[in-house]
Amino acid sequence: MSTLDDRPASPAVGEAQPANPGGVAALTQSPVAIRLGAILLLAVGLTLLQLPGRAFWQGFVINLGIFMILVLSLNLASGFTGVFSLGHIGFMALGAYGSAILTLPLAKKADYLPNLPAWLAAVHFDFYLGPFPLGFLLATLLAAGLVAGVALLVGLVLMRLSGHFVAVATLGFLVIVRVILFNADNFTRGSRTFSNVTPYTGLWWVWCWAILTLYVVWRLKYSAYGRAMFAQREDSLAAQAIGLAILPPRLLAFVVSAFFTAVAGSLYAHFITSFSPTVFYFDLTFRVITMLIVGGLGSVSGSVLGTVAIMALAEALRRLEDVTLLYGMSQITLAVILIVIIIYRPNGLLGRREIVLARLFRKGGEPSP
Amino acid sequence: MKTKFFIPVVMLIVSLLLLSCGRATPTPSTSGSDTSGEAASSEPIKIGGGFALTGEESALDLPAANGAKLAAKEINAAGGVLGRPVDLIVHDSQYKMDVTAQIAKQFVEEDGVVAVIGFTDTDSVLAAGPTIQAAGLPFITAGATSPKIPTQVGDEMFLACFGATVQAAAGAEYGFNNFGPNAYLLWDKGVEYTTLLGGYFKDRFTELGGTIVLEDQYDDEATDFSAQIAKIKALPEQPDFYFISAMPYNVGPVIKQFRDAGLTGPIVGGDGYDTPDLLSVAGPAAENVFFTTHALMDATGGTEGIKKFIADYNKEYGHDPENAFAALGYDTMNLISDAITRAGSTDAAAIKKAIEETKDYAGITGSISFGDSHIPQKGVTIIAVKDGAFTLGAEVVPEKVPAP
Numbered sequence: 204m205s206t207l208d209d210r211p212a213s214p215a216v217g218e219a220q221p222a223n224p225g226g227v228a229a230l231t232q233s234p235v236a237i238r239l240g241a242i243l244l245l246a247v248g249l250t251l252l253q254l255p256g257r258a259f260w261q262g263f264v265i266n267l268g269i270f271m272i273l274v275l276s277l278n279l280a281s282g283f284t285g286v287f288s289l290g291h292i293g294f295m296a297l298g299a300y301g302s303a304i305l306t307l308p309l310a311k312k313a314d315y316l317p318n319l320p321a322w323l324a325a326v327h328f329d330f331y332l333g334p335f336p337l338g339f340l341l342a343t344l345l346a347a348g349l350v351a352g353v354a355l356l357v358g359l360v361l362m363r364l365s366g367h368f369v370a371v372a373t374l375g376f377l378v379i380v381r382v383i384l385f386n387a388d389n390f391t392r393g394s395r396t397f398s399n400v401t402p403y404t405g406l407w408w409v410w411c412w413a414i415l416t417l418y419v420v421w422r423l424k425y426s427a428y429g430r431a432m433f434a435q436r437e438d439s440l441a442a443q444a445i446g447l448a449i450l451p452p453r454l455l456a457f458v459v460s461a462f463f464t465a466v467a468g469s470l471y472a473h474f475i476t477s478f479s480p481t482v483f484y485f486d487l488t489f490r491v492i493t494m495l496i497v498g499g500l501g502s503v504s505g506s507v508l509g510t511v512a513i514m515a516l517a518e519a520l521r522r523l524e525d526v527t528l529l530y531g532m533s534q535i536t537l538a539v540i541l542i543v544i545i546i547y548r549p550n551g552l553l554g555r556r557e558i559v560l561a562r563l564f565r566k567g568g569e570p571s572p
Numbered sequence: 573m574k575t576k577f578f579i580p581v582v583m584l585i586v587s588l589l590l591l592s593c594g595r596a597t598p599t600p601s602t603s604g605s606d607t608s609g610e611a612a613s614s615e616p617i618k619i620g621g622g623f624a625l626t627g628e629e630s631a632l633d634l635p636a637a638n639g640a641k642l643a644a645k646e647i648n649a650a651g652g653v654l655g656r657p658v659d660l661i662v663h664d665s666q667y668k669m670d671v672t673a674q675i676a677k678q679f680v681e682e683d684g685v686v687a688v689i690g691f692t693d694t695d696s697v698l699a700a701g702p703t704i705q706a707a708g709l710p711f712i713t714a715g716a717t718s719p720k721i722p723t724q725v726g727d728e729m730f731l732a733c734f735g736a737t738v739q740a741a742a743g744a745e746y747g748f749n750n751f752g753p754n755a756y757l758l759w760d761k762g763v764e765y766t767t768l769l770g771g772y773f774k775d776r777f778t779e780l781g782g783t784i785v786l787e788d789q790y791d792d793e794a795t796d797f798s799a800q801i802a803k804i805k806a807l808p809e810q811p812d813f814y815f816i817s818a819m820p821y822n823v824g825p826v827i828k829q830f831r832d833a834g835l836t837g838p839i840v841g842g843d844g845y846d847t848p849d850l851l852s853v854a855g856p857a858a859e860n861v862f863f864t865t866h867a868l869m870d871a872t873g874g875t876e877g878i879k880k881f882i883a884d885y886n887k888e889y890g891h892d893p894e895n896a897f898a899a900l901g902y903d904t905m906n907l908i909s910d911a912i913t914r915a916g917s918t919d920a921a922a923i924k925k926a927i928e929e930t931k932d933y934a935g936i937t938g939s940i941s942f943g944d945s946h947i948p949q950k951g952v953t954i955i956a957v958k959d960g961a962f963t964l965g966a967e968v969v970p971e972k973v974p975a976p
Contacts, residue, residue: 258703259677266670382791385762394792395764398698398724475669477698477724479764481792482669486627521664521671530625530664 237560242414249406261406265474267514268409272416272467274494274506279420280460282500283429284453285436286362289488290373291464293380294350296483298465299472300384300391301346303400306339306473311399318389329401339403339473347465354461355454362453365439377488384480391480398477404470412470416463421503423459432456433501493541499551504558509551513537616659617652617918619644619908620679622690622700627667631820631847632692635894636714637662639881639901640689642888643909653909654916660905661685669699676700680707686918687711689732689904692897694718694764701725710911710924714904715897717843718768719976722946730927730942732904732935734950736765739842739864740772741970742952743815744780746862747840752812753782758800758826759817762792769842770817775974777815785811790826792819797826801833813838820844824853831857838862846895851960861957866896866937868953868964877936896937903935 252261273295281287304316308329312319328338328345361372384391391397423429431452435442439449472478490513498509520533544551623637624630644660652658661683663675679685680703688704691697692715704711705726712730713721719735747755755777759770774784786807788800804810816839818826823845830839831854838860845863854861867875871882871892881902885893893899910933912918915926930948933940938950949969956965 256681259674259681262674262677266674385791394762394767396694396698396718402702471670475673475699476702477695478669479695481762482695486668521666524664525662534626534666 234560241560245410245414249410252406262474263514263518265404265406265409265470267510268406268413269467269470269474270491270494270514271413271507271510272409272463272470273491274498274510275413275416275420275503276460276463276467277491277495278498278500278503278506279423279456279463282495282502282506283424283432283436284456286365286453286457287370288373288457288460289370289492290357290376290380291460291491292483292488293377294354294461294464295468295471295487296380296384296480297350297353298343298346298468299478299483300397300468301349301465302339302342302469303397303472304390305342305345306401306403307399308401315392315397315399316390320389323390336403339401339408343466343469346469347462350465350468351458351462354458358454358457358461362450362457377484381480381484384483394479394481396477396479400472400476400478402473402476404474409470409474412463412466416466417503417507419459419463420506423456424503428452428455436501493537496551497541497544499553499555501555502551502553502557505551505553505556508553508558512552516540614656616657617654617912618659618661618683618685619905620683620685620688620690621660621662621905622665622672622675622679622688622696623662624667624672624691624693624696625662625664627665629667629693629696632715632895632897633667633690635898636690636692636901636904638885638889639893639898639903640714640905642885643902643905645888646884647906647909653912654918658909665691665696665700667696669695672696672699673703676703680704680709685709686912686920687908687923689901689908690714691716692900694721697721697729698724701729704728709920710908710927712904712908712927714900718764719947727946728924730946731948732907732940733866733900733937733948734952735947735973735976736768736842737772737973737976738947738950738970739952740769741776741973742954742968743840743842743862743864744773744776744782745970746864746954746966746968747813747815747838748777748780748782751838751840753780754785754809754811755782756804756811756814757784757787757817758814759789760792760794760819760822761789763819766817766819766842766844769844770815772974773815773817776970776972779972779974785809790822793821795825797829798833801829801835804835805833810835810837813840815840817842818844820847820849823847824849827854827861828857836860843896846897846955848894850957851962856960858957858960862954862965864952864954866950866953867899868955868962869893869896869899870962870964875936877934881936899937903937903940907933907935907940 252264277288277291280291305326305328307315307327309327312324312327328342330338357376361369364372385393431447434447435449435452443449494509494513495506497513499505517533517537520536524530524533621637621640623633625634625637641660644658647653648657663678665672665675679688687710689712691700691713694716697713697716701711702725705728708728710728710730712732715733716731717733717736719737721731722729757770757774760766777784786803788803790797790800814830814835814837816826818841823841827839841863843863843865846865850858867878869878869882871879878899881899882892885898907930911923911926911930915922928942931941940948940950942948951967951969953967954965955962
C-alpha cells in the first residue's frame, strides 16, 4: 500500500517556524497571521461573489466547498488510516435525507410525507433566530450526529477489517443505504424525487463548515490520535508492538469523517433542493475519490488542492465541450488525467506532504536567514 | 521541494479558471439588448437547451437534443422567428444534479436566454427548474412525464409530452377493453417514472372495474425476474394480460424471461418500451406486446409529419431517430418558436402567456393544447409489436385520467 515515495510526514513545520523580528516581514513569517490573512481573503472573495448576477460562480464555489468537505473527511477516514472506504456517499445520503426531513415545514410535510410516524411528523426545524436559520443548523447537527452514531455501529464491525476487504464491505454499506432509502417510502418517498427542500445553503454556510472541517482534520493529523492513525497505516504490527491499539484510531477517524460527510450531505440537499436515492451512488463516490487521489492520500492541503484542481478542470473542460461540441470529452479527459497521475505520481500531487503557507511567502519574498 | 510542484499546479488551475471566466464575461451586454425590442433585428433569439447528453439518461436525452437542434436548423432555414434567427444553446448536464443546477444558472446569467427547453427525467427538471422559475423564464420539458412537475416548480413550467397519468389511463383502458378485467401488475420500484406509471395504472384499472390479481415489484436494473415469474406461475388462473412498468434497459430482458417461462399472454407497458432494444433483445418474444408512447417512429406506418421528420433526421444525422424522444425534442423546439411568433416579442412574460394560449398546435407527436393545466391534452399512441416490428395499435385519448 505504501510506496517508496512515502516519507515520514514532517509535522508541525508550519507551527515550528521561528518568529522573525520586525514589521511586515514578521507578519509574513507568522503562521497565525498568514492563516488569518487567508481566511480574510476568502471572506472578501465570498463577499464579492454575493453581488448580483454571479449566481453561476456562487454555485460553483458552493459546490467546491461541499466537495472539499467530502474529500477532506474521506481523507481522514481513508488517507490517514489506510482503510479505504467506498461507502462514504452512503453517509452523505443519510445526512441529506435526515436534514431534509427535519427541516421540511409542517404544511409540506403533511403533503409530501403523509405516512411519517407521529413523533417525526410534528418535528419541523424551519424556525429562524432573527434572520439566522437556526433550525437548519440544528437539523444539520442532529442529522450528522445520528449518522455519526450509525458510523460508530458500522465501524465497530468494519474497522476490524483491512485492505480490500474493508473496501468491499463499505461498498456493501453504500448498497444497503441505497436499498433502505428506496424502500423506506414513508420517510424518503422511495424512488420518487424528494423535492421542495428549503434552499438554505449559501456561500457562508458552506465555507464556514469547510473551514471547520479543514481545521478539525488538520488538528487531528498532528494530534496523538492522528499519529496513531498513520502509525497503524504504515505498519500495524509495529504499531501494536509499541502499544498502539488498532481499532480506536480507525474508529475515531471513521466516525468524525462520517459526521462531516453527513454535514456535506445536508448542505448538498439544501443547495440542490430536490434529489432521489440514485443521486448518492457510484458517480458521486468516484468523483470524490478522484479528487482525493489526485490531491494525495494523507495530505490535508492535498485534499484542498485536489478538489480545486478537479473541479476547475471539470468546469473548464465542460465549457470547452460547448465550443467543440464533443460532449463526453470532459469525462474522458478527466479519466486520462487520473491515469497519468496514478502512473507518474502514484501518491497524488502532494503525496502525504503539506503546503506550508509561511514557506510560500519566504520563497517569494526575501530569502530567509 | 514543496513549491516545485505547487506553483505549476496553481498556475494551471488559475489559467483554466481564467479560460472559463473569459468566455463568460462578454455575454451580459447581449442579454441586455435582447429585450429592448426588435431594433436589433439580426440578433439571434437565444433558447437554452439542457440535456443529459452523457450519463445514464443519455439514451433519451441525446435523441431529444438532436430533434431540437434539427428543429432549430429548419426554423432558421425558413427565415427564423420574428425575422431573427434562433440560437439553441445546448449544455450537457452529464446527468449530475449539481451540474444540472449549474447549467440552469448559466442559461439565465451568462447566455441570456429567453426560454429553456430540455430534459426527459423528473430529477433533472426539478434540479434545474427553481433557478429558471426564479428568473421568470418559461421552461418546457421535452420528456419528463411526471404530472406533478408544474406544481413542484411553478407557473413557468410546462410539459411538451403527456403526463404519466394520461398514458397509464390509456394503457388501462386499452387493456381492459381488449384483453379483459384481470391484470397482473409489475413495476420497477427504483425509478419515479415506473412507480408513478404503475400506481396510476392501478388507479384507473380498478376504477374501470378491473381486478389486479397480483402486484409485484423489482429492483432497478435487475437482470433476473425468475422470483416474480414463479409467483405468477403459482396463480390458480393466469391473468388476461400483464402490465409491466419498466425502464428502457429492463424492457428486453423482462419480456424475454416472461416468454421463456411460458407466459404468452399480452404484455402492456409505457413509453419506456419505446426503444430499439425491445426488438433486438427480446426478438420473437416481443410479439403480443403493446405499449403507450408519444408517436410511432416508423418511416412507413407513421403519420405524414413523422415520415418527413424521419427523413430529415436521417439526412442530418445519418441514422433514423432512436425513439419518440427525438420527435418530442423536435416538437418542443417548434412549440417555443411558435409561442414566440404569436407573442410577437422575446419578452419572457409574453412568451409564457403565448405558450398557455397554445391551442391545437399540430406537433408530430400529436396535437398540443394547454388548458388550465401546464400539461398538454394530447393523444396517446398505442403500439403493437407484430412480426418483429412496431405497428400502430391505436390512437386514443383516455376517457378519464386519475388525479396526480
